[in-house]
Amino acid sequence: MKRVSEISPEVYELSKKCVEIYKIDPSLYAKYDVKRGLRDLDGKGVLTGLTEISEIISNKVIDGKKVQCDGELYYRGYNIIDIVRNLKGRRFGFEETVYLLLFGDLPNKDELKAFLKQLSEYRKLPTSFVRDIILKAPSSDMMNTLQRSVLTLFAYDEKANDTSIPNVLRQCLQLIALFPLFSVYGYQAYNHYYAGNSLFIHQPVSSYSTAENILHCLRPDGRFTKIEAAILDIALILHAEHGGGNNSTFTDHVVTSSGTDTYSVIAAALGSLKGPKHGGANIKVVDMFENIKENISDWSDEDEIREYLRRMLNGEVNDKSGLIYGMGHAVYSVSDPRAKVFSSFVKRLSEEKGRTEEYKLYAMIERLAPEVIAEKRKIYKGVSANVDFYSGFVYKMLDLPTELFTPIFAVARIAGWSAHRLEELLGGGKIIRPSYKNVLPHREYIEYDKR
Secondary structure (H helix, E strand, O other): OOOOOOOOHHHHHHHHHHHOOOOOOOOOHOOOOOOHEEEEEOOOOOOOOOOOOEEEEEEEEOEEEEEEEEEEEEEOOOOOOOHHHHOEEEEEEEHHHHHHHOOOOOOOOHHHHHHHHHHHHHHHOOOOHHHHHHOOOOOOOOOHHHHHHHHEEEEEEEOOOOOOOHHHHHHHHHHHHHHHHHHHHHHHHHHHHHHOOOOOOOOOOOOOHHHHHHHHHHOOOOOOOOHHHHHHHHHHHOOOOOOOOOOOHHHHHHHHHHOOHHHHHHHHOOOOOOOOOOOHHHHHHHHHHHHHHHOOOOOHHHHHEEEHHHHHOOOOOOOOOOOOOOOOOOOOOOHHHHHHHHHHHHHHHHHOOOOOOHHHHHHHHHHHHHHHHHHOOOOOOOOOHHHHHHHHHHHOOOOOOOOHHHHHHHHHHHHHHHHHHHHHHHOOOOOOOOOOOOOOOOOOOOOOHHO
């Protein structure tokens, strides 16, 4: 029996035909004013919907002129910098953020206590789910495991297709509570069956936050420090939501608008997030830094680093893509507020972990890369470090395996996806259906015997 992944010579030949015909003349996009990728020529996203969930600000109008500014990100009208700052290291804030995104207001003490209790009750998988679904079919790709777990949960839900708001909210809360377990248990199965290491399945602790439970369930001894959990909590807050226009959240809106069930919607959003142009970007940053550390003899030599970055842009080194990963964003120009929040905490964690020299290398490249990019390329807006620039380094210092980088992103973003699903159900009504223009001329049909 042939392997599923085996490509026959016949398919290889047919693929050449695909390469020949699936090409559109790039000039036609300008001719017909097509907003390719739903973006204007200056890279700004085309307005396709309205939301009250979050807002991204990258420029302001001053004296009638649009001026680029430091990036700002708001959740339900609250600046994320204020959300993080007011935690003051005394409590975990991701669950508060989830409540805010779902219900529009920051919870008071009683509301938060009741919400935490509800999440804790939902943080229980169906009997034998781990054994029958996760352990019996381990995957080398954790996003595949996460997506499969979500779709399989459909079979355990007697009201899986019910799209009433109370039922959808219940489903979303359960998925928010279960995503950390799907992700970590999926990794433990992979680590055991693929890597040959011991298998650990820890039960979540009801009194722990999402961040604490991730670290507890992941580590063999279940132990972690306060600062480790606090910084992972902040990472979850920063990734919880990012406007309706990012690829996975837009996918959420599109699939929700068809009227389908919650599990299908979230699985589709996960498929989007899995892509290296979206959720997998921080892995590219980590790989790039490993390459830099191997090829730079003096991590404090600005001239050597600057020259290596130039070679990277020229496509001569690293993966030869011509990119400096972690630099630049589709919306932000002067700065990404998530990266700014992250950077201060990264420094503290690097000191605890004894990796200050590595942090200094990150900080230097964050400063030098925009200068090198500006020298090499004409850019219509500024370029700065994005959240992916530091997040991978944080996860490495937390000893999170690379396989879990994107799933951790999903653990956070399920909060935003849930809010956007509810918003689409309550405020949409019409199925989202963009238009495509055919540019191939009509042809006369050729009879079968004459071909």
